[in-house]
Amino acid sequence: MAKMNMLHAINSALDITMAEHPQACIFGEDVGYFGGVFRATSGLQEKYGKHRVFNTPLTEQGILGFANGLAAFGAPALAEIQFADYIFPAFDQIVNESAKFRYRSGNEFNVGNLTIRTPYGGGIAGGLYHSQSPEAYFAHTPGLKLVVPRNPYQAKGLLRACIKDDNPVIFFEPKRLYRASTGEVPEGDYTIEIGKAEVVKEGKDVTVLAWGAQMEIIEQAAAKAEEAGISCEIIDLRSILPWDAETIAKSVTKTGRLVISHEAPITNGFGAEIAATIQKECFLHLESPIERVCGLDTPYPLALEKEYVPDALKVFAAIKKSVEF
Amino acid sequence: MTNPNNISLNISHALEFIDGHALNIPTLKILSEDGDILDGATAPDLDKETALRIYSTMRFIRLLDERMQAAQRQGRISFYMQCLGEEAAITASAAALKQEDMIMAQYREQAALHYRGFSLEQFMNQLFSNEKDLGKGRQMPVHYGSNELHYLTISSPLGTQIPQATGYAYGQKLKHIDAQSGELSSEIDNVTICYFGEGAASEGDFHAGLNMAAVHKAPVLFFARNNGYAISTPADEQFKGDGIASRGVGYGIKTIRVDGADTLAVYAATQKAREIAVTTGEPVLIESIAYRLGAHSTSDDPSGYRTKDEEAEFKSNCPVARFKAWLLKQGWLNEEEDEAQKDKIREEILAALKVAEKIQKPALEELVSDVYDTPIPALQKQYEELKEHIKQHPDAYPITAGRIK
Ligand SMILES: Cc1ncc(C[n+]2csc(CCOP(=O)(O)OP(=O)(O)O)c2C)c(N)n1
Numbered sequence: 001m002a003k004m005n006m007l008h009a010i011n012s013a014l015d016i017t018m019a020e021h022p023q024a025c026i027f028g029e030d031v032g033y034f035g036g037v038f039r040a041t042s043g044l045q046e047k048y049g050k051h052r053v054f055n056t057p058l059t060e061q062g063i064l065g066f067a068n069g070l071a072a073f074g075a076p077a078l079a080e081i082q083f084a085d086y087i088f089p090a091f092d093q094i095v096n097e098s099a100k101f102r103y104r105s106g107n108e109f110n111v112g113n114l115t116i117r118t119p120y121g122g123g124i125a126g127g128l129y130h131s132q133s134p135e136a137y138f139a140h141t142p143g144l145k146l147v148v149p150r151n152p153y154q155a156k157g158l159l160r161a162c163i164k165d166d167n168p169v170i171f172f173e174p175k176r177l178y179r180a181s182t183g184e185v186p187e188g189d190y191t192i193e194i195g196k197a198e199v200v201k202e203g204k205d206v207t208v209l210a211w212g213a214q215m216e217i218i219e220q221a222a223a224k225a226e227e228a229g230i231s232c233e234i235i236d237l238r239s240i241l242p243w244d245a246e247t248i249a250k251s252v253t254k255t256g257r258l259v260i261s262h263e264a265p266i267t268n269g270f271g272a273e274i275a276a277t278i279q280k281e282c283f284l285h286l287e288s289p290i291e292r293v294c295g296l297d298t299p300y301p302l303a304l305e306k307e308y309v310p311d312a313l314k315v316f317a318a319i320k321k322s323v324e325f
Numbered sequence: 326m327t328n329p330n331n332i333s334l335n336i337s338h339a340l341e342f343i344d345g346h347a348l349n350i351p352t353l354k355i356l357s358e359d360g361d362i363l364d365g366a367t368a369p370d371l372d373k374e375t376a377l378r379i380y381s382t383m384r385f386i387r388l389l390d391e392r393m394q395a396a397q398r399q400g401r402i403s404f405y406m407q408c409l410g411e412e413a414a415i416t417a418s419a420a421a422l423k424q425e426d427m428i429m430a431q432y433r434e435q436a437a438l439h440y441r442g443f444s445l446e447q448f449m450n451q452l453f454s455n456e457k458d459l460g461k462g463r464q465m466p467v468h469y470g471s472n473e474l475h476y477l478t479i480s481s482p483l484g485t486q487i488p489q490a491t492g493y494a495y496g497q498k499l500k501h502i503d504a505q506s507g508e509l510s511s512e513i514d515n516v517t518i519c520y521f522g523e524g525a526a527s528e529g530d531f532h533a534g535l536n537m538a539a540v541h542k543a544p545v546l547f548f549a550r551n552n553g554y555a556i557s558t559p560a561d562e563q564f565k566g567d568g569i570a571s572r573g574v575g576y577g578i579k580t581i582r583v584d585g586a587d588t589l590a591v592y593a594a595t596q597k598a599r600e601i602a603v604t605t606g607e608p609v610l611i612e613s614i615a616y617r618l619g620a621h622s623t624s625d626d627p628s629g630y631r632t633k634d635e636e637a638e639f640k641s642n643c644p645v646a647r648f649k650a651w652l653l654k655q656g657w658l659n660e661e662e663d664e665a666q667k668d669k670i671r672e673e674i675l676a677a678l679k680v681a682e683k684i685q686k687p688a689l690e691e692l693v694s695d696v697y698d699t700p701i702p703a704l705q706k707q708y709e710e711l712k713e714h715i716k717q718h719p720d721a722y723p724i725t726a727g728r729i730k
Contacts (some may be wrong), residue, residue: 029555029556029558057524057527058524058525059529061529085481087706126465128478298692299463302463302465303454304462304691304692307724322563
């Protein structure tokens with residue numbers, strides 16, 4: 001084991017992949033010599049050469065179109081979109097192409113070798129265009145997988161699983177956590193199964209669910225709740241598509257309550273899908289309405305970020321509301 | 326010979342391919358590094374008043390950039406972007422326009438905005454995202470905009486303004502359509518200028534915007550700021566062929582390349598481009614060749630991707646100094662006054678910074694206003710709940726708690 005921050009863990013997962021497959025390529029804006037604006041790809045160009053780790057021109061639609069082609073050829077395509085906010089110029093290539101390659105061709109062709117990495121989320125005073133959490137747009141698209149890690153250990157294991165997975169996957173990296181803390185991460189290879197939620201802490205009164213950077217927030221809220229005598233079961237969804245309804249339903253059947261939190265705006269956020277499914281699965285076990293603590297239905301602001309975000313206090317208030325219903 | 330594809334068919338029997346650099350587009354240069362008009366060059370028609378206004382804008386922006394870069398280092402603002410090295414390109418192009426012409430900028434064009442009259446206080450209010458910021462504190466520092474000054478508010482996603490500029494310019498042209506005959510007047514009064522970097526010129530939006538402008542004849546001036554870098558990516562990893570200018574030619578757009586550190590060349594080119602746009606209603610592309618002397622932004626460290634030697638080489642070619650040398654030779658400027666002015670501006674900037682820093686942040690309701698023309702019911706409800714939450718926990722939200730009605 002080594003101490004790594006999330007960027008090191010991601011770098012390590014990429015390094016293993018590059019060593020493993022002679023045609024694996026890493027590309028995106030500034031990822032070459034510079035190692036990416038967050039330095040996730042540092043040192044990899046030196047190690048694997050300019051033909052396999054390279055800067056692209058500034059064109060997200062170009063990056064994803066190219067990645068689709070490379071992956072269709074059979075090479076592991078590790079594409080970086082510099083900020084999740086800038087994934088939208090590539091939306092057509094991802095939603096209409098990556099996601100439908102296999103289906104529309106009757107599996108004559110597929111882009112299972114494609115992994116898209118992109119930093120997402122707020123909490124860095126980035127305002128409208130450096131803070132978005134666009135997972136829900138992609139969660140509406142059959143054919144994609146979406147994964148979000150919460151710490152360095154998860155990041156490496158999940159990213160390796162995404163790369164090995166035979167489907168196009170978007171790996172959303174919580175940029176606020178890139179350097180925020182370090183954790184024990186094996187230097188060698190390991191994977192964490194995609195599509196499985198993790199019960200991070202067991203509890204009996206209420207299930208509290210989040211993913212990515214929001215995990216830290218719900219853990220803080222749960223700590224407050226414990227002080228107030230409320231026992232929280234904390235779950236990290238980890239994988240948004242496919243998502244693990246079974247683990248959540250099992251937990252809610254036990255606790256009778258569910259609080260979901262995500263940074264993206266509440267309306268049609270992925271929390272809505274979870275709430276709908278869980279109320280069907282757990283209807284007779286629910287003791288209170290499912291609560292969602294999310295971003296407002298506004299773009300992500302700058303000056304009033306503190307007011308906007310679903311912080312621990314808001315999550316705590318929802319936990320109380322749920323328990324006291 | 327022409328055909329229905331609108332291509333000139335110049336039949337050949339030699340199997341020859343055209344090289345990407347075959348166009349070899351020249352670069353307009355008028356002013357020498359020492360401030361002399363070069364042999365064979367013609368100075369543009371630039372009066373003393375305009376010349377001095379260009380100069381004072383460049384000088385102001387240098388001082389503002391310098392101060393705000395430092396303010397960011399001190400943690401007083403979260404982010405900043407300088408236009409160091411491109412002052413001449415931005416200011417002289419803006420100066421060649423009419424006040425009512427539309428400016429659609431990328432983000433590094435604060436000099437154009439100041440030339441239009443955006444005040445020191447307005448800059449500061451945006452940078453500190455206080456309640457006087459015209460953008461209501463929603464965007465990161467340097468995302469300026471002013472309807473009054475015909476300067477579209479900056480949007481971070483690169484290239485998005487390029488096709489928008491085409492559409493806006495088309496609107497400016499349609500203003501002159503004769504309702505009866507459906508004919509356009511031969512002269513239009515305003516154009517749109519669209520600034521973007523050579524990096525942004527790789528975006529799909531660039532190609533869409535240029536193509537539409539050419540086909541539909543929109544009076545837009547595409548101003549490509551080729552400064553050698555897009556964050557860490559050098560121009561030779563950004564495009565092949567003869568710069569961005571060759572793309573203009575490819576799209577059938579009248580194109581010129583200028584030395585972007587040469588105020589007179591930029592002014593002359595933009596003035597002429599504007600004239601073409603208003604008389605023909607067609608787009609023009611100007612490629613300015615300069616060097617981004619500073620870091621990309623305060624989040625960037627160029628020492629990781631370029632050498633000090635390279636930077637030093639370009640530092641000696643300072644656009645502000647070059648223009649100043651010309652002004653001195655014209656006898657329009659004197660050194661002592663210039664120095665005194667600088668000190669005065671520095672003081673003003675510092676004073677304005679201190680004021681803006683203390684102005685309170687926007688009120689809570691600005692979180693939900695302008696998402697739609699009026700908040701939709703779901704948002705209104707979220708807002709009421711948020712107010713209630715803040716009232717119950719005022720200590721956790723000190724910026725807004727005391728001001729909630
Ligand atoms: C669509 C999109 N992708 C990526 C970014 C991140 N980004 C911001 S500025 C920049 C470089 C732009 O370079 P260039 O257009 O050459 O302009 P310059 O900064 O050199 O003036 C990048 C990659 C962005 N803002 N928008």
